[in-house]
Amino acid sequence: xxxxxxxxLSVRDVRVSFDGFTAVxxxxxxxxxxxxxxxxxxxxxxxxxxxxxxxxxxxxxxxxRFGADELLGRPxxxxxxxxxxxxxxxxxxxxxxxxxxxxxxxAGARRGWATLARRRRGVPDEVAAALETxxxxxxxxxxxxxLAHGQKQWLEIGMLLVxxxxxxxxxxxxxxxxxxxxDATGAxxxxxxxDRTVVVIEHDMDFLRRFARSVTVLHAGRVxxxxxxxxxxxxxxxxxxxLGHPVDAGSAPTGLEA
Amino acid sequence: xxxxxxxxxxTAVDPAPVSAVPPSRPGGRPRLRTAAGFAFGAALLFAVAPxxxxxxxxxxxxxxxxxxxxxxxxxxxWGRGGMLTLGQGVFFGLGGYAMAMHLKLADAGPAGMxxxxxxxxxxDELPLWWRPFASPWFALPATVLLPMAVxxxxxxxxxxxxxxxxxxxxxxxALAAAMVILLxxxxxxxxxxxxxTDIKGFFGYxxxxxxxxRMVYFIIAxxxxxxxxxxxxxxxxxxxxxxxxxxxxxxxxxxLGYDPASVKLVAYVVAAGMAGLAGALFVPAxxxxxPALIGxxxxxxFVIGVAVGGRATLLGPVLGAVAVAWARTALSERFPGTWTxxxxxxxxxxxxxxxxxxxxxxxxxxxxxxSAAPARRGWSPLAxxxxxxRTEVPAA
Ligand SMILES: Nc1ncnc2c1ncn2[C@@H]1O[C@H](COP(=O)(O)OP(=O)(O)OP(=O)(O)O)[C@@H](O)[C@H]1O
Ligand SMILES: [Mg+2]
Numbered sequence: 001x002x003x004x005x006x007x008x009l010s011v012r013d014v015r016v017s018f019d020g021f022t023a024v025x026x027x028x029x030x031x032x033x034x035x036x037x038x039x040x041x042x043x044x045x046x047x048x049x050x051x052x053x054x055x056x057x058x059x060x061x062x063x064x065r066f067g068a069d070e071l072l073g074r075p076x077x078x079x080x081x082x083x084x085x086x087x088x089x090x091x092x093x094x095x096x097x098x099x100x101x102x103x104x105x106x107a108g109a110r111r112g113w114a115t116l117a118r119r120r121r122g123v124p125d126e127v128a129a130a131l132e133t134x135x136x137x138x139x140x141x142x143x144x145x146x147l148a149h150g151q152k153q154w155l156e157i158g159m160l161l162v163x164x165x166x167x168x169x170x171x172x173x174x175x176x177x178x179x180x181x182x183d184a185t186g187a188x189x190x191x192x193x194x195d196r197t198v199v200v201i202e203h204d205m206d207f208l209r210r211f212a213r214s215v216t217v218l219h220a221g222r223v224x225x226x227x228x229x230x231x232x233x234x235x236x237x238x239x240x241x242x243l244g245h246p247v248d249a250g251s252a253p254t255g256l257e258a
Numbered sequence: 259x260x261x262x263x264x265x266x267x268x269t270a271v272d273p274a275p276v277s278a279v280p281p282s283r284p285g286g287r288p289r290l291r292t293a294a295g296f297a298f299g300a301a302l303l304f305a306v307a308p309x310x311x312x313x314x315x316x317x318x319x320x321x322x323x324x325x326x327x328x329x330x331x332x333x334x335x336w337g338r339g340g341m342l343t344l345g346q347g348v349f350f351g352l353g354g355y356a357m358a359m360h361l362k363l364a365d366a367g368p369a370g371m372x373x374x375x376x377x378x379x380x381x382d383e384l385p386l387w388w389r390p391f392a393s394p395w396f397a398l399p400a401t402v403l404l405p406m407a408v409x410x411x412x413x414x415x416x417x418x419x420x421x422x423x424x425x426x427x428x429x430x431x432a433l434a435a436a437m438v439i440l441l442x443x444x445x446x447x448x449x450x451x452x453x454x455t456d457i458k459g460f461f462g463y464x465x466x467x468x469x470x471x472r473m474v475y476f477i478i479a480x481x482x483x484x485x486x487x488x489x490x491x492x493x494x495x496x497x498x499x500x501x502x503x504x505x506x507x508x509x510x511x512x513x514l515g516y517d518p519a520s521v522k523l524v525a526y527v528v529a530a531g532m533a534g535l536a537g538a539l540f541v542p543a544x545x546x547x548x549p550a551l552i553g554x555x556x557x558x559x560f561v562i563g564v565a566v567g568g569r570a571t572l573l574g575p576v577l578g579a580v581a582v583a584w585a586r587t588a589l590s591e592r593f594p595g596t597w598t599x600x601x602x603x604x605x606x607x608x609x610x611x612x613x614x615x616x617x618x619x620x621x622x623x624x625x626x627x628x629s630a631a632p633a634r635r636g637w638s639p640l641a642x643x644x645x646x647x648r649t650e651v652p653a654a
Contacts, residue, residue, distance in 0.1 A: 077516055086513055101499050109516050116500065159514065
């Protein structure tokens with residue numbers, strides 16, 4: 001369906017400031033091709049802002065490379081055409097359009113005006129495949145606004161698939177989902193990562209333990225810790241950040257201890 | 259609504275395209291209905307109206323139908339594209355003046371000058387920029403292409419800089435005001451406040467003859483139907499779907515790899531072309547084009563009709579435009595002076611209580627038995643993420 005090439009993401013010394021406040025303060029990280037990298041950190045750590053920087057929504061200094069392409073400095077839609085796709089913390093499907101129309105639009109950024117001027121007839125192959133992958137084939141004709149929360153998230157992921165994104169940046173994809181929906185989403189991520197690189201921002205530690213292949217912890221705009229799930233969980237600095245003070249007996253459970 | 263238990267996504271790799279997906283437009287019934295709709299509209303405009311209306315009323319209807327053409331364009335740009343075009347008078351005026359200049363020159367004859375230029379008496383010969391309009395081969399295409407070119411220039415500047423919402427509306431208004439000031443200031447060559455009046459002939463036909471007035475009416479009715487067909491094609495094309503996506507989530511569309519500026523530009527330019535054509539046909543129907551017909555007030559009136567009828571539908575803008583224009587005539591005949599207030603009130607009521615216009619009542623009635631429609635909402639990633647900032651700590 002996609003992915004002739006499998007590329008990695010390389011972030012070097014990225015900085016983002018908002019009127020003097022530095023939200024991302026010199027972040028460097030390497031996500032190897034085909035990884036499922038989880039990006040965690042307390043609220044306000046700069047996770048979303050980092051993704052904003054990678055996708056061109058906010059200005060940043062430093063360097064972000066996906067494969068051979070430098071991303072910083074390009075407009076949003078050009079970065080997207082290099083194979084970078086993202087979802088947002090809140091659902092952002094086009095609610096007044098059907099599921100099918102949402103996917104068809106996501107698939108169409110490379111269409112010429114001649115194709116755009118004509119009606120959509122039938123269902124493009126990649127759209128049909130994505131409908132099946134995200135389990136929404138039955139609801140193809142329904143307005144996206146009528147979908148359940150979890151289904152909207154899947155539709156967003158489906159849009160990235162037909163968009164032919166080779167790097168998926170997902171901002172809290174399972175927030176507000178039921179357990180079954182989380183499992184299904186995790187399985188979906190594993191499927192998808194077979195020929196794509198995936199970065200997931202998540203607060204849900206259970207979900208992280210089950211599906212992360214590697215983890216980067218951000219805190220106050222910097223990388224605090226990085227490694228496998230076990231390595232990160234064992235890192236005292238990470239525990240400190242989540243507790244607000246050094247680890248000692250009787251502190252509240254963080255969810256980070258195994 | 260009860261919680262839907264969604265089917266979890268399958269995890270199979272690249273499944274073969276399924277035929278379970280229903281075709282997007284089942285059967286040929288909607289197409290048949292459209293054809294029937296157009297036939298009905300044509301019968302109404304071409305047979306019923308000329309039979310039941312007096313010559314005077316018919317020429318009024320011709321005028322309303324010109325306003326309706328502008329409305330079709332606004333329906334596309336505003337209703338489908340979200341651009342509140344409060345300055346369509348500019349494009350209407352460009353089309354109208356281009357046509358009127360040609361007709362004035364034709365009236366004056368090969369060597370003559372338009373009457374008003376002789377009247378003001380400052381000019382010995384025709385100004386340079388008037389000359390090309392002597393040729394119908396220049397003037398007729400210009401009525402449409404000139405407004406489109408201006409819209410293209412303006413839109414290219416504005417949409418790329420992400421001017422939108424109220425700023426775009428105010429900018430459109432300013433443009434309409436500027437055009438009026440320019441026209442009035444250049445009285446010697448534009449006719450000033452009076453505009454271009456007293457147009458007698460239309461490509462060799464005497465416009466005082468009721469038979470020829472009828473012909474003009476038929477041309478206008480036919481053009482309106484053609485524009486509706488064009489608008490329908492646009493709305494149902496892939497481009498039309500994309501335009502709605504841009505309206506509801508301009509930023510989101512960017513992340514899918516599109517440049518929303520060019521998507522909006524097309525709708526804006528098309529709307530300008532329609533307004534230009536409307537202006538051009540307005541001239542033979544009414545016999546005059548003047549700054550008062552294209553300034554801020556008429557520009558707002560164009561939009562009010564669209565809002566009342568239902569901006570996002572195909573027919574809503576047309577019916578709304580005709581209804582409001584008709585009400586205006588009827589009420590100002592009886593209660594002169596009150597119309598402006600009434601119109602303002604109408605606009606406020608529609609915007610506040612019926613944002614989908616009268617067409618939404620129709621849709622509501624039809625939906626009674628169908629599924630509920632979702633509420634509309636705008637989309638901006640930065641605003642949404644601020645709203646969505648959660649305070650949840652990682653849970654075990
Ligand atoms: N557009 C903006 N203008 C000013 N400050 C901003 C802007 N966007 C983010 N910030 C600030 O930057 C910091 C990092 O925010 P960010 O949204 O990246 O955090 P996050 O790690 O995604 O948090 P959360 O887990 O709550 O989503 C916060 O302090 C936030 O207030
Ligand atoms: Mg965030």
